[in-house]
Amino acid sequence: MLDLPQLTGKQRQFIQLLQQQPTVDSLRSHCARHGFDFNFINGFLLSGALEGYVEWQEQSTETWVLTPKGEEVGGQVPGVALAEQLLQGIRDRVTLQSQLGDRFSQNYGALRREQAVDLIDQGNTALVTVLKPGVLKDYVQRQQVFAAIAHGAAHEHLDAEAVNWLQKQGYITRRVEADYRLTVLPALQTLELPDVVTTLTSELILSGQWQQVQLKPYDIHDAVPDVAYGRPTLLTQCIQRIRDIFLNMGFDEMSGYLVESAFWNFDVLFTPQDHPAREVQDTFYLAHPQTLPLPDDTNLVAQVKQVHEANYGGHWTEAEASRAILRAHTTSSTARRLYQMQGQTGKYFSIDRVFRNETVDRTHLAEFHQIEGVVVGELLSVRTLMGYLTYFYERLGFKKLKFKPAYNPYTEPSLEVLAYHAPSDRYLEVGNSGLFRQEMLQPLGYGDKSTVAWGLGLERIAMLLYDVEKLSDLIGPDIRLDHNTTAN
Structure with a gap:
């Protein structure tokens, strides 16, 4: 049974045309002629809303259409251009190549595969x-059928052999x-469709006409679809969580440049040019x-x-130091910050690409x-470094940590940080750390200070x-990952 007040505008228009x-x-x-979406009207019809008003009989239409491969050939079956030239008596390869250009090889290959x-x-x-003049004529026929299909010709009037070949070739x-x-049944022809107002405007309210019109009812208690809302990615959540930890530890955030010179990325960090x-x-x-x-x-x-x-x-060269690179680590940001501060103490961090x-x-x-993290002060030691990192990882929930001696050109001593990874049942390297060497600190104005620093992998x-x-x-x-995934 039709629920007249709940009909949409398109549904009312469709019924009025049927009447x-x-x-x-x-x-x-009918839908194409009057601007209806066929799937929308088809759903309305099959929903049973028009039962008793309309009888329908299913009938299918069959057509041939171009495949993506057929669309890519630019309206011409490979081989036909050369076949048409050969049927005109042109045989000289140089002449054919000049007329067909880049298409000659493709067309020749198509005909050669059929040994024509x-x-x-x-x-x-x-x-x-x-070798086979009949094949050349077949190509002309196939092109005619191909063009007809591209223009929507009825399949009853197409050459069956050409259609079969085009289908086998994937066109x-x-x-x-x-x-x-x-x-249309009499019940629909005699059905009266009252005017229904679907939008309550300020004009209707101010004029008082809303009392004389029939308003479309709305059920405010209807269930609404559960639409998945936007949310930060897991990495964004992780970045914010880590940022909060460092800010609560009294660190100031710093930033740097994605494109750096080798000078700031390597040379200032006491990394030899070889x-x-x-x-x-x-x-x-x-x-x-380049520089x-x-x-x-x-x-x-x-x-x-x-x-x-x-x-x-x-010999240290400025040419090597001036080469432009995508920064290999954020320690270049630390070097720039130390140079700006010129001997002042502080605690800084950054999270960047x-x-x-x-x-x-799997892990790279x-x-x-x-x-990136750096603490500048006096009397800082390896114990200070391990204390900062242990506290940081404990705030993230990690209890199983290991520190292993390592080598870095700009830190001495140096420590690798490893944390236990349950899915692989092993410890993964999650960062590098150490105390900056005096050879690095002295040019930056920190020759009398000690520092502890680290570079940790966010994705790890x-x-x-x-x-x-x-x-x-x-x-x-x-x-x-399941959208309910949360950190351990």
């Missing part, structure tokens, strides 16, 4: 000889569309721009040069986030927090 004609031979054509043509040499002239496919023939980490196998060097200017402070550049040549020997030319696997990415920490087996479960277009 003007006793039959509809094709519902699909071959290349022969006659003296200094190369000719395309025809066309059969499409069956559901359709209906409608017969260090393996500076090779293209490990670092992304830019082509545009970045060195700092205006010539005294800083001179001190860095003196420290390198005094400790590593050889870094880039390394690494093989992507070429682009990832690093959690997220793997531990969310019990993720591989990094690809956290990033990229194919994240398949």
Whole structure:
């Protein structure tokens, strides 16, 4: 039974059109002619709302349509262009190549696969000889059928052999569309559709006309769909959680540049210019721009040069130091901040992206986030460093930590930080840490201070927090974690 007040505008318009004609031979054509969405009207019809008002009989229409492969050939079946030239008596390969251009090889290959043509040499002239003239004529026929299908021709009038060949080659496919023939019953022809107002406007209210019109009722108690709302990604949640921890520990946040000079990324950090980490196998060097200017402070550049040549020997070059790179770590931000502060104490952190030319696997990415931290003061030691890191990881819920001696050019002593990863039942390296060397600190104005610093991998920490087996479960277009996933 029709619920007249609940009819939408399109449904009312459809019923009014049906009342003007006793039959509809094709519902699909009727919808196209009057601007209705066929799927919407089809759903209205099959819902049973029109039962007793309309009888319908299902009838399907069958058509041939182009496949994506057929769309890609640009309206012409490969082979037909050469077949038409050959049927006109043109055989010289040079002439055919000049007329067909880049299409010659594709067309020749199509005909050659059917053994319809071959290349022969006659003296200094190369000719395309025809072995099967019937195949060339078939290609012309196939092109005519292909063009007809592209323009929506009825399938009853198409050459069956050409259609079969086009289908086997993957240029066309059969499409069956559901359709209906409608017969309007007397109950619908005599049905009166009162005007219903679907929108209560200020004009209706002010004029008082809302009391004279029939308003469409709304059930405010109807269930609404459960629409998934937007939310931060797991990495964004992790970043915010870590940021809150450092801010509560009294740290100030710092930032840096994605594109750095090798000077700030390596040289200031007491990394020799022949260090393996500076090779293209490990670092992304830019082509545009290839170089970045060195700092205006010539005294800083001179001190860095003196420290390198005094400790590593050889000749330190500004050309190598000025090369532009995608930063390999956020410690370059720490170096810039120390240079700006010129000997002042403080605690700073950053969470930012870094880039390394690494093989992507379960636990490695070429682009990832690093959690940088530095504390500048007096009488700082390895015990101070381990205390900060243990407190930080405990705030995240990690109880199983290990510290292992390591080597870094700019820290001494150096420690690797490892945390237990339950899915793989082993300890994963989650960061590097240490006390900055005096050779690094002195040019930056911190020769009389001690520092502790660390660089931790955000994605590795997220793997531990969310019990993720591989990094690809956290990033990229194919994240398949349950939307209720929360950190341990």
